[in-house]
Amino acid sequence: MKPVLFFFKQLYDYAGNKLYINLLGMVLISLLDGIGLLLLIPVISYSGIVNFDGENSTASRVLSYIQQIPEAFGGLTFILILFVIINIAQNLFQRYVTIENVKIQHGFARSLRLDIYKDLLQANWAFYVKRRKSDIINTFTAELGRVSAGTNTFLQFITSIIFTKIQVVIAFFLSPKITMFVLLSGFFLSIFSRGFIKRSRLLGSRTSEIGQSLLAGITDNFNGMKEIKSNTLETSRMDWFQSISQRMYDEQMEYTTLKTASQFYYKIASAFLIAIFIFLSVNLFNAQAAQLMLIIIIFTRLWPRVTGIQASLEQIAATIPALKSVINLKNESRAARELEEFGTKNIKPMDIKLGIECKNVFFRYNTKENIYALKEVNVYFPANCMAAVVGKSGAGKSTLIDLLMGLNHPEKGGILLDGTQLTKDNLQSWRRSISYVPQDPFLFNTTIRENLSLIQPEATEEQLWEALKFAAADDFVKQLPKGLDSFIGDRGIRLSGGERQRLVLARAILRKPSILVLDEATSALDTENETKIQKALERLKGKMTIIIIAHRLSTIRNADQVIVLNRGEIIQKGEFKQLANEQRGMFNNLLKKQMEISL
Numbered sequence: 001m002k003p004v005l006f007f008f009k010q011l012y013d014y015a016g017n018k019l020y021i022n023l024l025g026m027v028l029i030s031l032l033d034g035i036g037l038l039l040l041i042p043v044i045s046y047s048g049i050v051n052f053d054g055e056n057s058t059a060s061r062v063l064s065y066i067q068q069i070p071e072a073f074g075g076l077t078f079i080l081i082l083f084v085i086i087n088i089a090q091n092l093f094q095r096y097v098t099i100e101n102v103k104i105q106h107g108f109a110r111s112l113r114l115d116i117y118k119d120l121l122q123a124n125w126a127f128y129v130k131r132r133k134s135d136i137i138n139t140f141t142a143e144l145g146r147v148s149a150g151t152n153t154f155l156q157f158i159t160s161i162i163f164t165k166i167q168v169v170i171a172f173f174l175s176p177k178i179t180m181f182v183l184l185s186g187f188f189l190s191i192f193s194r195g196f197i198k199r200s201r202l203l204g205s206r207t208s209e210i211g212q213s214l215l216a217g218i219t220d221n222f223n224g225m226k227e228i229k230s231n232t233l234e235t236s237r238m239d240w241f242q243s244i245s246q247r248m249y250d251e252q253m254e255y256t257t258l259k260t261a262s263q264f265y266y267k268i269a270s271a272f273l274i275a276i277f278i279f280l281s282v283n284l285f286n287a288q289a290a291q292l293m294l295i296i297i298i299f300t301r302l303w304p305r306v307t308g309i310q311a312s313l314e315q316i317a318a319t320i321p322a323l324k325s326v327i328n329l330k331n332e333s334r335a336a337r338e339l340e341e342f343g344t345k346n347i348k349p350m351d352i353k354l355g356i357e358c359k360n361v362f363f364r365y366n367t368k369e370n371i372y373a374l375k376e377v378n379v380y381f382p383a384n385c386m387a388a389v390v391g392k393s394g395a396g397k398s399t400l401i402d403l404l405m406g407l408n409h410p411e412k413g414g415i416l417l418d419g420t421q422l423t424k425d426n427l428q429s430w431r432r433s434i435s436y437v438p439q440d441p442f443l444f445n446t447t448i449r450e451n452l453s454l455i456q457p458e459a460t461e462e463q464l465w466e467a468l469k470f471a472a473a474d475d476f477v478k479q480l481p482k483g484l485d486s487f488i489g490d491r492g493i494r495l496s497g498g499e500r501q502r503l504v505l506a507r508a509i510l511r512k513p514s515i516l517v518l519d520e521a522t523s524a525l526d527t528e529n530e531t532k533i534q535k536a537l538e539r540l541k542g543k544m545t546i547i548i549i550a551h552r553l554s555t556i557r558n559a560d561q562v563i564v565l566n567r568g569e570i571i572q573k574g575e576f577k578q579l580a581n582e583q584r585g586m587f588n589n590l591l592k593k594q595m596e597i598s599l
């Protein structure tokens with residue numbers, strides 16, 4: 001019962017009283033269905049096959065009363081017209097309720113989808129760092145699809161319950177003995193079949209698990225196709241796919257076997273019950289025609305409902321794991337919310353006049369371990385100056401940048417912007433003033449123009465070319481057959497690594513940021529293009545704050561300040577020349593090694 005209540009609560013939270021109105025509609029349909037059924041009685045008695053008069057039971061008294069009604073109104077014609085009218089009304093209602101149910105079903109899925117998408121956009125960076133992207137996609141697409149299908153089953157299930165309850169009341173009124181017998185049989189069978197529901201739920205969990213593994217594996221496959229081909233990993237990938245396909249097949253077969261088994265038991269039980277009951281009625285209680293009719297009517301109408309409820313319960317149980325993972329994603333992303341709203345249109349970029357400060361910053365990726373990615377970091381970036389952050393791989397350079405941009409938050413200490421602490425309140429305005437070019441830049445699978453104007457929709461043609469020129473990308477764009485309107489493929493696959501970097505740099509500059517952050521942004525460039533960008537950056541000096549992470553130390557020769565990080569700590573800070581002259585310093589060491597390599 002728990003899964004049913006859980007599902008009901010989620011649906012009620014979405015649909016509110018509309019859910020009850022629909023349920024009421026279903027009750028009406030059920031009532032009309034019952035009336036239509038009762039109308040068959042006079043029709044049957046007209047045929048002369050059965051006559052209910054003279055039998056002494058509640059059932060036969062009611063039946064004989066109903067049988068007499070049409071006489072007063074004009075006989076068979078009246079009853080048949082009434083029968084048709086009631087059927088029309090019932091079907092009209094049925095249509096209305098079906099449409100409303102579908103509205104609830106798809107509306108519920110749409111509302112979950114919108115809520116979760118918004119929550120995902122508002123969630124902080126740490127939320128994404130902890131999770132596999134493919135898991136989020138799987139929950140957001142496949143699991144949500146299962147929930148939508150499950151909602152339909154759920155509404156049908158509730159309808160079934162209401163129908164059954166009303167029919168039980170009518171049946172009880174007509175014959176308490178037979179109804180009790182049917183209900184008791186159903187009750188004992190349901191105890192026996194609880195195992196089926198439990199197994200369905202376990203199978204549902206497995207479906208979720210397999211779906212997750214499938215999407216994760218396929219995403220890896222296609223992202224890493226170059227590695228797969230160049231390292232001839234096709235056979236092992238095929239083996240993996242065959243094995244997961246087999247698991248999917250087995251799981252579907254197991255589910256069908258389970259479903260058909262429970263239905264099989266119910267149907268066999270039904271045949272036995274009817275046979276036993278008719279035998280007992282005729283031989284022990286000398287049942288008369290009316291009672292036998294009732295046995296048949298009640299069994300044939302009530303029992304399939306009991307069976308249907310069992311089937312729906314199994315299906316709902318199998319959907320619950322999907323619903324839970326959708327709800328979990330919603331709750332977790334909401335708990336990780338960093339932005340209250342993202343009405344970025346009204347938010348003005350922050351104007352930094354003095355500088356940005358990291359004050360006594362400590363940061364760990366895993367707070368359960370004693371490994372600090374940044375330890376006691378104190379550094380000041382004066383406004384409109386160029387700073388470079390250097391250090392060995394894993395020293396904490398990107399971590400420092402992430403903290404500066406408010407993507408991660410210091411465990412101790414703080415980021416001060418003109419002396420004001422970076423918090424949730426000024427985060428969006430702060431981010432609006434930054435343009436960031438990451439190590440692995442992202443481009444959308446569309447044209448160059450759209451990739452650029454995504455950042456600055458109102459940019460003119462002239463501004464686009466100006467930004468491209470700055471990033472030394474104008475020449476290669478001009479050479480493309482469709483220029484700015486050329487499509488660049490998935491993540492910009494049709495461009496070279498250096499071309500991609502230059503395009504992302506152009507995009508960053510188009511925004512005219514007051515802070516430009518470049519994380520290894522020129523690593524894929526040849527010397528000629530790198531020199532062009534260095535010169536362009538030189539022109540920007542004094543106009544905006546520039547923070548550069550660079551492995552190639554030649555690129556930061558003109559920086560006003562160089563910060564050397566080692567194992568999360570700042571070990572040197574100063575001007576390029578000054579640090580280069582500190583013979584025992586790490587910077588000098590790094591410089592020497594690079595010079596040896598280039599020689």
Ligand SMILES: Nc1ncnc2c1ncn2[C@@H]1O[C@H](COP(=O)(O)OP(=O)(O)OP(=O)(O)O)[C@@H](O)[C@H]1O
Nearest residue numbers: 129365366373391392393394395396397398399400
């Ligand atoms: N998401 C993460 N979860 C756990 N540890 C992380 C994560 N990202 C980075 N680290 C660890 O934090 C430390 C600093 O990493 P960071 O990426 O800041 O180094 P980096 O100096 O930018 O290195 P590189 O020059 O290779 O990019 C490393 O030891 C790294 O293993």
